[in-house]
Amino acid sequence: TPSRMKVFTSTLCTTMHTPAYEFLSGAKTHYYESPDRRDVILKYLESQSDAFEITERTEDFGAGPIERVHKQDFIDYLKTAYEEWIEEGGHPNGVLPGTIPHYKIARHGKLKASNCLAKSGEYCFDLSAVITKDTFKAAWNAAQVTLTATKELVRAADEFEQSVEAGCATRENPPGLYALVRPPGHHAQSDICGGYCYLNNLAIAAQWLIDQPDLKSKADGGPKRIAILDIDFHHGNGTQEIFYTVANPLYTSLHSVDDYPYFTGSELEKGEGEGLGFNINIPLVQATTNDDYVEKLDKLIQDHVIPFKPDYILVSLGVDTYKDDPIAGFLVTSEGYPRIGNSIRKIGVPTLFVQEGGYCIEKLGLNVGGILLGFMGRT
Ligand code: OKP
Ligand code: ZN
Numbered sequence: 052t053p054s055r056m057k058v059f060t061s062t063l064c065t066t067m068h069t070p071a072y073e074f075l076s077g078a079k080t081h082y083y084e085s086p087d088r089r090d091v092i093l094k095y096l097e098s099q100s101d102a103f104e105i106t107e108r109t110e111d112f113g114a115g116p117i118e119r120v121h122k123q124d125f126i127d128y129l130k131t132a133y134e135e136w137i138e139e140g141g142h143p144n145g146v147l148p149g150t151i152p153h154y155k156i157a158r159h160g161k162l163k164a165s166n167c168l169a170k171s172g173e174y175c176f177d178l179s180a181v182i183t184k185d186t187f188k189a190a191w192n193a194a195q196v197t198l199t200a201t202k203e204l205v206r207a208a209d210e211f212e213q214s215v216e217a218g219c220a221t222r223e224n225p226p227g228l229y230a231l232v233r234p235p236g237h238h239a240q241s242d243i244c245g246g247y248c249y250l251n252n253l254a255i256a257a258q259w260l261i262d263q264p265d266l267k268s269k270a271d272g273g274p275k276r277i278a279i280l281d282i283d284f285h286h287g288n289g290t291q292e293i294f295y296t297v298a299n300p301l302y303t304s305l306h307s308v309d310d311y312p313y314f315t316g317s318e319l320e321k322g323e324g325e326g327l328g329f330n331i332n333i334p335l336v337q338a339t340t341n342d343d344y345v346e347k348l349d350k351l352i353q354d355h356v357i358p359f360k361p362d363y364i365l366v367s368l369g370v371d372t373y374k375d376d377p378i379a380g381f382l383v384t385s386e387g388y389p390r391i392g393n394s395i396r397k398i399g400v401p402t403l404f405v406q407e408g409g410y411c412i413e414k415l416g417l418n419v420g421g422i423l424l425g426f427m428g429r430t
Contacts, residue, residue, distance in 0.1 A: 055104040056423055057207075058096055059200035060231035062107065064089050067189035068234055070181035071144050075378065082181070083378055083410045084247035089233050092406070095416025096231075102429060103229075112198045116259045117191070120251060120293055125242035128174050129187045129249055135167035136182070146182035148172040176245035177312075186234070190249035193232035197252040197405055198259055200230040204363060205266065208401035222399040227426045229368075230256075235407040237287030237367045238312060246285065246312060253279065253365050253405040254293045257300045260363060270360035278361035278400075279303060282348070282391065283369025283407040284379040286316030286332065290367065296326040301359045303351055304367075305344070307380060308334035331355050337380040341387035344372065348394050356398060364402040366395065370409035370418040377410050388418050392425025402426065 070082045096103040117126065136146045148171040152158065164170040171182075207226035214220035236253055238246030260266065261274045268276045277300035281287040286306040294302050306316050322330035333351055335343070356364070370388065371379040383391075395402060404423065409415050424430045 058105045063192045067185040122242040180244040197230040201256040229404045239289040240292040275362040281367035284371035288315040303331040339381045368404040369407040388421030389425030389430035392422040
């Protein structure tokens with residue numbers, strides 16, 4: 052009997068971060084990155100109990116792995132922002148910037164943000180990352196859940212390697228794990244939040260893997276080699292920025308060419324210094340279909356992911372590529388997702404999926420499940 056995929060999640064991902072509203076194209080709307088997103092995905096996975104094993108076990112990795120990726124002043128800001136905001140008379144819905152230091156503002160002096168309203172502009176690049184009373188705790192918890200799944204990835208990969216060597220498993224069926232978390236992470240940079248993201252869960256996981264002294268790359272004996280595959284509709288500007296100047300991890304992304312976050316994601320952004328050549332952006336046209344998407348994904352895998360010789364794949368799993376997603380524009384259908392999962396399986400490398408976007412509540416479970424089941428070769 053084929054083994055089940057382990058799913059790591061926490062009820063805190065539903066309950067701790069529930070902003071009441073956001074602004075989209077100037078209109079006040081409900082918060083699209085809503086708590087029920089996690090609930091509907093969970094419900095779908097629970098209905099497929101022969102395929103998924105869900106656990107709420109969360110290990111506490113402390114602040115260390117988070118501080119490896121995010122700057123201390125930014126972490127401190129996230130931790131205290133809401134309280135300061137309320138003390139200053141801010142609206143109880145949560146912290147939202149009023150003035151963002153636009154790049155055309157000439158900052159000749161060293162004037163530093165002194166109050167929370169000023170800091171909110173310093174540490175946030177859009178109006179979607181509301182900081183509520185428990186947002187920091189929720190983001191912290193999401194990072195810890197992701198790290199818990201990452202530790203399990205290491206264990207599963209070791210077990211897989213032994214099974215392959217013993218001839219009881221083949222490379223075509225690598226182990227997969229899934230961190231079902233929110234808030235998401237791929238827009239969060241080292242010291243700025245935005246795009247519903249506060250702490251970059253996947254980046255924290257990748258850095259943690261690289262930092263483990265006992266984990267060595269099969270290819271070169273150095274630290275484990277990590278390839279990131281960002282398949283969310285939006286470009287992961289946060290993950291790109293965090294790893295822009297390093298050669299490991301490799302960051303790759305398929306995303307819309309002319310949508311949020313607008314100012315990053317060009318194919319000309321290739322990394323800098325030692326990181327040059329290790330940042331791969333593949334912008335896709337707005338009307339991308341299943342066939343287009345899978346073709347571009349397979350090419351990305353062949354040209355960049357496999358030659359990198361990764362020990363682990365980390366997937367920023369967004370399904371806002373779905374045709375009816377309310378804030379996106381691709382034409383991928385529910386039949387497309389198992390194909391995407393299958394393409395990732397064929398890399399033959401142990402894989403951790405980390406939840407990012409996807410806002411069509413009605414099909415969210417089916418679409419996420421489709422990728423995971425496709426990866427398991429069950430469809
Ligand atoms: C987060 B993730 C679109 C406005 C979008 C924020 C979107 C954040 C997406 N017209 N506002 O990558 O799914
Ligand atoms: Zn997205």
